Amino acid sequence: MGVAIDASCDLPQAFLQEHDIAVMPIVVRIDNETFLDDRSPAETQRFLDQKLGTRSHSAETEPCSVEDVQKLFLDHLVLQRDCVFCLTITATRSPINDHVIKASFAVLKHYREVRDQAGIAGPFLMRVIDTRTLFAGTAPVIVEAIRLIQAGETPAAIRERLTHIANNAYGYMLPRDLYYLRARAKKKGDRSVGLFSAMLGSALDIKPLLRGYRGDTSPVGKVRGFEHGIEVLFDYTAKRVRAGLLVPVVCISYGGDLAELARLPGYDRLRAACEESSVELMEAPMSITGMVNVGEGAITLGFAAEEHVAEF
Structure with missing residues (x-):
């Protein structure tokens, strides 16, 4: 069994390589520049080096198409795996989940002839899971998928457990630049950040703390200043860690140099x-897609916990 994710699921590159996780890429076009967002460190660094963050709100993004997903599976994954769990960011904010579901019909229809030609016996299973959250918020679902596969659980048991974790995965986002966030929202036809709110927030240095949870992305608090906001979010997460998580991992993704996180x-x-709670703290570079949508220098943070009221 194996795992495939879309490129905007934020996890450390070392984790993806260690567990041979396939990445469904996203094409990002900014002015005359084209980036293939496949979580390649070199491509992410090229985006940062060219300092495109301030004008990437006008970027065009093209999630992996139905045809591209079919090709990835029929050319590679059906020959390498007997079962693949496809994990995507929330279907309410991206069409990629819909693309993967549509592609799965063709994959399941044609895989047998591909495997027969390669001398591979037995059926192939493809299961699509909507993580119902964004960016680093997807990490607990993906980490749990790997754990369950390694534990030898059945596909049915894995799917049931991952659906439960997805329903309890929290993805928090703190942007640096409200004007950028509004410009990007306007580009996508999203009215969640109004001009007045952006102007007022920037003038007073008040920033929204956003949460992706069960398919909904909305503000759950306001903080004054980016660094103060990060401290509030980190302290809140520490409290949730001590209260107990469903998956022993917290993932932080950052739209910049990861060395800055520890400071x-x-x-x-x-x-x-x-460390006290035996929870792994992961650090991941934010995907190019994430930086385009939330803004360079932003932070997203994810964990899975039983349902609770956000206290900010």
Whole structure:
């Protein structure tokens, strides 16, 4: 069994390589530049080096098409695996989940002839899971998928468990630039960040703390200043870690140099809480797609926990 994700699922590159996780890429076009967002460190660094963050709100993004998903599976994955779990960011914010579901019909129709030609016996299974959250918020679902596969669980049991984790996966986002966030929202026809709110927030340095949860992305709090906001988010997460998580992992993705994370206020306390609770603290570069949508320098953070009221 194996796992495939879309490129906007934020996880460390080392984790993806260790567990041979396939990545469904996203094409990003900014002015005359084209980037293939496949979580390649070199491509992400090229985006950062060209300092495209301030104008990438006008970017055009093309998620992996139905045809591209079919090709990835029929050319590679059906020959390498007997069962693949496809995990995507929430279907309410991206068409990629719909593309993968549509592609699965053709894959399941044609896989047998591909495997027969290669001398591979037995059926092939493809299961699509909507993580119902965004960016680093998808990490607990993906980490749990790997754990269950390694534990030898059945596909049915894995799917049931991953659906439960997806329903309890929390993805938090803190942007640096409200004007950028509004410009990107306007580009996508999303009215969630109004001009007045952006102007007022920027003038007072008040930023929304956004949450992706069960398919809904909306503000759950306001903080004054980016660094103060990060401290509030890290301290809140440390509290949730001590209360107990459904999957022993917290993932942070950052739209910049990961070396800056450890210097942010509250990070040491979060790391200490994770160590005390035997929870892995992952650091991942934000995908190019994530930076285009939330803004360079933004942070997203994900964990899975029983349903609770956000207290900010």
